[in-house]
Amino acid sequence: SVNIMLFFRLFFLSSDCVILLGAFLTDINLGIYTARLDLGRAIYSTSERLAIRYHSFEHVRFKDFIRGLVDANLTPHPTGPRPSPPRPREFLPAAVNAPVTIARLFERVNEYLDDHSIVIADVGNALFGASDLLIRHRTEFLGPAYYASMGFAVPAALGAQLGRPDLRPLVIVGDGAFQMTGMELGTIARFGLNPVVIVLNNAGYGTERHIHDGPFNDVAPWQYHRLPEIFGTGRAFLVKTEQELDHALDEATRHKSSFCLLDVHLDPLDKSAALGRLAERLSKKI
Template sequence: MKKAISIGEYLIEQLHAHGVGHVFGIPGDYVLGFYDQLAKSKLVTMVNTCDEQGAGFAADAYARMRGLGAVCITYCVGGLKVANATAGAYAEKSPVVVISGAPGMNEREKNPLLHHKVKEFDTQKKVFEQITVASTVLSDAQTAFQEIDRVLHAALRYKRPVYIELPRDMVFKTGIQYYRPEEIHEQSDTETLRAALAEAEAMINKAKKPVWLADVEVHRFGLQDVLMKLVHKTNIPVATTVLGKSVIGEQHSFYLGVYEGALGRDDVRRYVEGSDCVVMLGAFLTDINLGIYTAQLDPMRTIYANSEKLSIRYHTYENVRFKDFMRGLLKLRLRRRKLGKIPTPPPIGSFRAKAGNTPVTVKRLYQRINDFLGENMMVVADVGDALFGATDLFIRHRTEFLAPAYYASMGFAVPAGIGAQMANRKLRPLVLVGDGAFQMTGMELSTAARYGLNPIVILLNNFGYGTERHMQDGAYNDVLLWHYSKLPEVLGAGKGFLVKTEGELDKALEEAKKCEHTFCLLDVQLDPADRSPALQRLAERLALGVSSARVV
């Protein structure tokens, strides 16, 4: 007979059972009881961040690395600050558990005006219902355990965030144990799956130049091994989207590069768009994935499969699960081909710092970073040219590139680097962030220092919102110039570098590589009018009038 445990203890046990070893957040009076349980637990470690949004971004990155993440905050003043990060996790299918403390059930009688309350006691829950796949208030000890299991199952099933509200007078109440039957997993309709696979087999085998286009859901649903087996079985080359970058390692001979319309390399774009059978696996047809709608993909030459839709040419198949379809592809009699000449990533080791006071350009910065990346590093990119430029970087292993490449919330990268390193302490994050985004969440480097983390943060300092300047310029795109390299003096930790020339960049990166005990911050000052090759490619293509995508 199982021992009686409290609702809070059960929640911690279930988080741990699903792979959560760290919970990010900030305490507040409505959640202090649960925080105390977390602090005393031997199953999870509580990570206090500087701000709730930073905690949300860290939990999101942790979830992308480990399969589930968790953030714990107080009612409304904390919960609503983490709503933006939760929305990003929902948009990009990252399973984050949002745990919010709340006024006790006995405090809610007669609807009093308690501190942190906005409108009604369920206002915060209503907000989160819009940006999560499941939500609950643990208001009844008899059903609390079942509710915890229900929402955690939803997070894992749909790879999206969930919301658990924990009233403070329920934390220590003993829950009711119940017999849990084996989880029921939805099944594909057998006949529909068979018909879809038959059409896919015929289309792929008939094609002269097929290509796999892998996106983020291949990672979210743990299907990287299936993808690799498909590629090895068929010798069909594979490209990824920017959101799916690093879903496989990029060192393989069959890897084309990142396809993103005009944003991507032209040789990759021509190869993918010239294919007579593009098999899009786990793909999101977002504007950024499609190169701001410059992609040209003919639906008649496309197989499009993800967790929400399966279509082959113009045929749509209902009730077919993405996992079943991908595993079914592996069982088909797909003919093996000779791997012909395909685009390859640019060579590494080509950077040599120019002598004298040669200013750093965005293009040369990324060339140097490409040479600098090592086996034990991962890349975390913020939005803007930090993201666009990073798409050309060479990522050696799976899931070593993280970016908010669809929701595109500024301020993601620094706290995400913290979450990523907590998820895998063997990897050292290289964080790419613009100065505008850094001013939002960059002080989370304090959290990195507190927990002994050592990210290398490369700050692209172009004195404002650089990407927006290329859309429409004005004084509103300027930000106050901080002395970023002096930040370690404020925090009493870390090492800062001011970088203006290629020689200074070379020296700073080599010193940062050796400095393994703390974070390093490189303030790389760039011309405000400069831009990455990826952004330049987009501008040139748009100038030619390629402004709308043709896609599924």
Template sequence: MPQLAPHIFEMLYARGVEHAFGIPGDFALTLYDALADSPIQPVVMTHEPCAGFAADAYSRIRGLGLAVVTYSVGGLNMVNAVAGAYAEKSPMVVISGAPGVRERQEHDLLHHKVKTFETQKRIYEEVTVYATILDNPLTADLEIHRALDYALTFKRPVYLEIPRDMVYADIQELEHPPPPVKRTDRGALLEAVAETVEMLREATRPVILADVEVHRFGLQEEVIELATRLGVPVCSTMLGKSAFPEGHPQYVGIYNGEAGDPRVRDIVEQSDCLLMLGVFMTDINLGLFTAHLDPSRTVYATSERIVIRHHEYTNVLFEHFIRELAARNDLPRFDPSTIEPMRPRVGPDEGRITMSGLLYELNQFIDENTLLVTDVGDALFASDDIQTREGTSFLCPAYYTSMGFGVPGVVGAQLADPRRRAVALVGDGAFQMTGMEIVTARKLGLKPVVIVIHNGVYGSLRAMGHENAEFVNIADIDYAQFACALGGCGVVVETAQQMRHALQASRHADRFTLLDVRIAPDDVSPALRRLGELFAGRLRG
């Protein structure tokens, strides 16, 4: 009979999980013993929120991530990061150690307990798609299979709590895996695809909006094939940036309603057949809901629902819809020669570095081996004018927008895809939250490039009509000196030439590189400038 925790770790390893992020604690020590004996490498972080962010980033690349924490003080400390993974559909597995079954029965007041022994599990029910306590050897294997099925089907986190006296418990293994949680109705699938093809045949200006779920479900190749066969323009949103390769000649840029590039906005909003594939209809993705999209001219396909014009098709899996549509042999063909590819709205600086110049130099540095992770604030909004080269090469928390994702995210991303050089673009406010995690990169021998936008303020809040507010100013730090103290290479950047030389030097560095890029507080990206105007207008009513 298999033992509980070793069985879970073997199943996760078989599904591509090679690293587990977390911090041990006394209720998780036995769990960590089992983890250390498994083929999965424990990665001990500095703080549980960082473990959650790293596991989230890892799962966005590998398709599944893992965080292992202790009871309450560890698990509850990580809730915000897991909430972000839930909101943005990142299928990470949270495994928490916990008081043993027997000691719960014998002692009511054990350390780390909050209200009841089930408090942590109930909280995690709000931020995961499946949560359970594995305290029964007869049903544990069924619960594990269900959890993984939910995580992989809905691309959301799941929670498994293991009492410490159950870690090595012999469990009854299922003879056959349980049926899948969701299935496609073949008839409904064919009708949905047929109606989509009919819309395309009637259209004169079709456009594909390829978004985050194309990435989450690993459908990039199918969408590239679909776009190439159709010959239509393709764009994305900030959350789904790089779901479609930005170097492709049919890719036109980021769509963000009134807050985005007017050229891209016109292409999307003037389309008479908009294929919205895996799109999150959020305020940040749609320029504070300034998007003007006519439902009668859209195909809206996500893992939640398939809606074509005003017809909804139930029991159709998103990935089945995309693959069936891409495989059709009766798709119409449009002329791609008139498509103008993405044009970043930034240029080089001659002297002192500006936000535009930073983005320009970053665009020159990025190649097919670059993996970019951004935090929130202007580091996120600037992505409108950052051009990546390969698909699945950009990660950001563009819906939940929790600060602190960038540095731990770049650690998770680098471990998930070690063949590429990971770059983090973060504001100084976000760096002050989780920047200490760069020491984990040093410990692991990773060599990310961390670019800190050093302007001394919460830039996005300041741009939203609060230029004179004292509470948007933050403490000043010499970030380059801080990086050197942690064993990395820290460089102060004040000119465009220094930026260019520092980026090139980072290619050959034998440790992590931090660029302390000193920008004026009122110098923001084109996207944040427009978004700030829209938001300030809303605040004024």
């Protein structure tokens, strides 16, 4: 879909056989149906159905289909050329008072990630922007891409770190989503977990502003960076400039005894590259 970079999209759509395993074809992961997926060249298997080209096969369990593929001992084709994303550039803060933008934020996050990270993205700019992150071989990624469940990320960080204590969650969440479920930080603090939470503070529902703007997209101006005062633990940073962002992530990397929260102030109309691609296509339909 238009959510992903052009060279990946062309590689995907030009394949003679697309195998979709457990991927539900919903409006979000099809870029509001901008993906031109030819099901005549697809094998589509989920917990709900199995289809090969346009033929559907009933009562085939997903795990049985996967086991059958493994046991079939299929002869692999020679590996052809594959697209590779551009390597992250070294992040160097611009002028002293240069304001943070979505694009520069994700450039810095790219530099922060390592094999011990698990990225957890909420919906909207958080998810669209994270789709362009370079996820390392062992970096995990969680996002509510199928059903766009707003408020997913902070509670998901709690479950993810309890389930995988060897990984440190990097949570990317909008201010609107955080106001729904962000108080789960209290439970995170109670259990001594240490995610790094980046709140995209753009004063409202940023994705909606690019579709249909109005005062209904505004949210209350919380002081997210003062939450450690409420919980009695944790570190927080008020981030308005690139230098402050760079410093905050450096400090968060070193501080591992509790959660860290970055209250990142952004222009209300700023958007990620992926959201820009989607909004451009949507604007032609609305």
